[in-house]
């Protein structure tokens with residue numbers, strides 16, 4: 299980075315306050331044109347807030363934003379887009395029933411209309427950045443990696459020269475991560491600037507040209523990915539060592555906690571979403587379920603929790619056939635649930651943390667007091683969870699909406715583990731949490747397993763799946779297509795099974 303060339307993006311002294319929280323304080327960020335710049339920091343450090351400020355979703359209370367050396371003031375994302383700043387959100391915002399072309403053009407018809415010129419521009423974008431997009435493909439027929447490329451194309455179509463990506467690899471399998479990094483290299487080669495948020499420090503080191511570390515709302519420094527180890531980065535972020543999920547001593551007992559027999563769940567079309575799944579989880583066993591998003595894992599979890607009807611098959615908890623039980627009866631029967639979509643299933647965003655603490659657990663300690671909720675005990679226990687799980691928030695009365703994503707997740711994990719279920723359904727338990735909190739959650743899952751809890755772990759983090767599971771199954775198009783020994787399989791092999799590239803079960807499979 300030379301002093302003479304103006305920086306693509308420079309943030310000077312950015313401060314952003316929310317009621318009771320200073321989310322960003324005096325942030326300094328310097329991003330050179332044509333570089334890939336990573337932003338790392340623990341949960342609640344202020345990364346999303348900073349990116350939302352740069353994208354015009356928040357107005358900073360103090361500080362300046364400079365693009366190419368000139369100060370800008372954004373009143374809305376439209377202003378940011380007009381100035382060449384685009385954002386690819388972690389949750390895609392595409393319409394499934396429309397084509398790639400329609401999705402890209404939607405809302406930007408002014409640029410090149412909706413006809414031949416628009417098509418030509420999309421083809422040109424796809425070719426020059428090697429995105430491999432077909433304008434007429436329906437988005438519903440695309441995999442996760444391609445959908446992400448459509449989102450990137452959307453932003454480029456709107457003229458972005460600086461792209462912000464929010465945890466872009468969280469939903470990708472290793473092969474797709476490599477493809478995305480290839481795309482980023484193309485963007486860079488063409489002189490575009492990429493800023494991305496990530497919790498995966500190995501990836502950050504692999505793909506970033508420079509790194510800014512944020513801690514508790516402020517910049518603590520920049521790091522050179524070529525000379526900084528993942529461990530040093532983690533220490534800059536949280537002052538802790540990088541954890542590993544490795545667990546090998548088996549604690550699996552003979553008693554089954556959960557048995558699925560031929561579980562089938564209807565899908566949207568003719569093909570079932572879950573297709574005759576038969577599985578057993580024993581006490582002290584972690585059963586890992588791998589799969590590319592959208593291959594029936596979510597529906598299988600819903601079926602176990604009674605959130606979706608069975609088209610065929612049975613669900614047995616211990617020795618009870620619970621196929622017809624309500625979700626509440628299943629929870630009271632000893633199933634803990636860490637849902638994938640915490641905003642839809644696990645949390646009331648407009649309620650205080652202590653109410654979220656007792657959500658779904660109203661009939662047990664510490665909440666239950668006759669017919670009423672014991673508010674005092676609930677608040678005290680919320681404080682305990684906040685301490686033990688390092689939930690960073692002003693207090694138990696804080697509304698859940700004011701917490702960063704990772705801190706919301708820690709509260710849910712704390713709540714579910716506190717009920718000591720005999721079976722835990724954990725869907726992406728560490729998604730969005732930083733390395734420090736991740737190691738805490740891994741340790742807690744391992745302890746619970748050692749004490750005999752059966753755990754169904756659905757995760758897109760292959761290291762987590764391989765490291766924590768006693769048995770690994772792969773789901774593809776609703777069916778279990780492979781059963782693997784986590785001690786033998788590499789993330790690459792697992793990724794191959796997940797995409798259907800590998801169909802034979804390798805030697806050493808369970």
Ligand SMILES: Nc1ncnc2c1ncn2[C@@H]1O[C@H](COP(=O)(O)OP(=O)(O)OP(=O)(O)O)[C@@H](O)[C@H]1O
Nearest residue numbers: 316321341342343344345346347700701702703704
């Ligand atoms: N709309 C809001 N209202 C109140 N507080 C907020 C709001 N948005 C964020 N915060 C607070 O600002 C701080 C920074 O949150 P932010 O989401 O930027 O963190 P983050 O680094 O992106 O975290 P994560 O890795 O968990 O996503 C947190 O303390 C959070 O609770």
